[in-house]
Amino acid sequence: MVDLLFAPEVREMLQDNDDAGMRTFCENLHPATVAAALAGEFEVEEVWRFLQHTNIKNQAVIFEYFPIDWQVKMVEGTGRQAMAKLIEQMSPDDRAGLMRRLMPRVQEGLLRLVDEANRRDIAQLVNYQASTAGALMTTDYAWLPDNISAAEALDRLRLQAPDRETIYYIFILDDDRKLKGVVTLRDLILAPRHALIRDLMEEDVVHVHVGDDRRKVAQAMARFDLLAMPVVDEQGRLVGIVTHDDALDAVVEEATEDVHRLGAVGPLAENYLDANIITIWRKRVVWLAVLFIAEMFTFTAMAWFDDALKAVTVLALFVPLCISTGGNSGSQAATLIIRAMALGQVTVQDWFRVLRHELLLGILLGLALGAIGLVRAYFLTPDHVLANTDGSHTDPLRLALVIGQAVTAICIWGTLIGSMLPLVFRRLGVDPGFASSPFVATFVDVTGIVIYFLIAKAWLL
């Protein structure tokens, strides 16, 4: 998100070397606003010069709000030593996200300059696979033992707090760092001073495992209305938390991936206008070429019925109409099922209910469209197109019956394919979202041609 509102002001301050102005700007505005004002419009070198006017801690906070590709550019545009200092100040999840994007050589060079504790923290987080809870979490959480009083807990939090990403949930750990319970800051404030944490804490803590999919994490956070989700390892030890803001970002990113897949585009993480044109081309051409090659079977299918086409030339004119019906009804069904699966409303086990549902819907939809098609074909087909090259004339009533039946049959077929393909994909371990509209349409185009000509041959030849 680039904020052009402040750009002239920033430019002026840079030109005038207005030290006081730059410091006030960095320190009085929200870091997200500062980052947005600096990203996009200015050179990396100018951005760094601007940021020098605030302390390293605030620099780190602002830096975290830059888009990730900007962060990468900024790493390349500054000295290793300065960058290492900044990395020590960044929050664990954000710097791990940045490290994952750097070239191994740069990553290693930086890691060597970071102090021991931070280096270990980074090394641990960087290894979690993208789109797992581990990759989303921060190691910066508030924790306490269970044998202290509420008053003592507040005192300890005052010591921990300045460095913690959130202190609103405090996790209660035993000596092995195993998760025993959770206390909210609100409970702590409301509790009598001498109440023991072990009596205040909620013991049944909703948690996820470090390898769980981030989609699952976000769904659980939404279901239980959590501010932060604890993440545990195989031994039940707390290794991090996922905070509400990162869950929200994850949901938005997942939705973007889902939508891109539905449109048969390789998921594109970058901002559309900023992304490299070759990157976008690559994300698109592969899918487009695959679909194009698959669609070539429409030619093969039509070639089988070459005789029919030559004998009854009007048949060719209805091909796009008939096959597109299957593509559209299939897109609808696929979209509904894919989204319901993403929301956890439908699983592979529900296949029979989905099939029954969609068969009924396909019939109801098919009959409606078939009726429109029949009327259209009977009343609105001009006479000259009914004339065949051998001098014969196609019977308009029979033609209308063919169109009506073909549209109904292809609509039912498209609906069934569209609803079943996502389930089949999931069963095979493939993301159901690949059953995109273009994919379903291509599949149904080829098979739809066969259905259409078989019906046509039965009535007209």
Place this chain on the structure above:
Amino acid sequence: MVDLLFAPEVREMLQDNDDAGMRTFCENLHPATVAAALAGEFEVEEVWRFLQHTNIKNQAVIFEYFPIDWQVKMVEGTGRQAMAKLIEQMSPDDRAGLMRRLMPRVQEGLLRLVDEANRRDIAQLVNYQASTAGALMTTDYAWLPDNISAAEALDRLRLQAPDRETIYYIFILDDDRKLKGVVTLRDLILAPRHALIRDLMEEDVVHVHVGDDRRKVAQAMARFDLLAMPVVDEQGRLVGIVTHDDALDAVVEEATEDVHRLGAVGPLAENYLDANIITIWRKRVVWLAVLFIAEMFTFTAMAWFDDALKAVTVLALFVPLCISTGGNSGSQAATLIIRAMALGQVTVQDWFRVLRHELLLGILLGLALGAIGLVRAYFLTPDHVLANTDGSHTDPLRLALVIGQAVTAICIWGTLIGSMLPLVFRRLGVDPGFASSPFVATFVDVTGIVIYFLIAKAWLL
């Protein structure tokens, strides 16, 4: 979300009238889990009987976790008096959401039984339009004046807190309830006891207006990493807050609507498997019929070129391949632009940059596909389909050139239409998402036929 894990246990407790068991179940499990265990499997009457075993406050908390259509059913299945008591205990945003879904007669009947203060609160919230900040917010926020000390603030919060949805952000209001600042509970805990709120508070408060779109609210909350977003009226007075959990739900709902629109389905809020089949049919048949009728113009377009089809019969065989290219490339472009617009990355003002971008991409994609098409047509077209009914033979090289050019041209055309339609829709005040894959495909099918036959006529007739 229905949880079948606990269903046998719940059924047993109901059959045995196990009062202690039901109380423990309601009070020891997370309310989301209790609601999920009771929804779906059981009769409304059984659910109410089960819930009687916990106090009214906890009943309200559990009730809020039922899916909204279940809540409506439950209102109908209990006495007005009991329901009014429950409504008084519910959080303002959830009960306003429920009220919006009830029939006016039921709504009025209930409102009459609710006490004065709650009635006014409900009446105010119910009136905000769906999908605005007003409809998403709760009136249950913590607030303080600016002239007290941190210690006094904590004391006052202890009194307010039990009823507040969140006390992690405390809003500072003047005598007219105008928003002057915000203090986090963390700042309050860390501050010296005698520090004045006015010195602690952040004055530059990010906020939204009551009529702002909920998508904008969620985007701002994600951008500034907020736990709660204050909502103000025209006079700058605080009227409510949107909490992080509701923002997350809103993002998921918006994504579902976006995805459904992309698949040309009317947005469906209900769970797919639970939704009424007639409801789903209506959401689908309208779009499908509109697309079908629009697609009829493919027939009209083909009829214009009836002579060409009769003279060179092989042309018909390549129609599905050529036009689907436009549909697929158009879907990709439309999907990318629609999503980028939803994320705020692209606005109508960027149309020229998008056009330049997509023209270049269309050419690069079109050339790749055109080359494949040319090779396919030249080498793999069987001889018998080249024979025309008048005894002549179509030249395979000329045919290959036609296919290559048509595929390239239609791919460029599809890319341009797909990228520009969402921008045109937004400009006209229509949701860009309506430029769905099926919509773009239909549009490009008709125009693609014209492009294809014009090129064919130039080379082959």
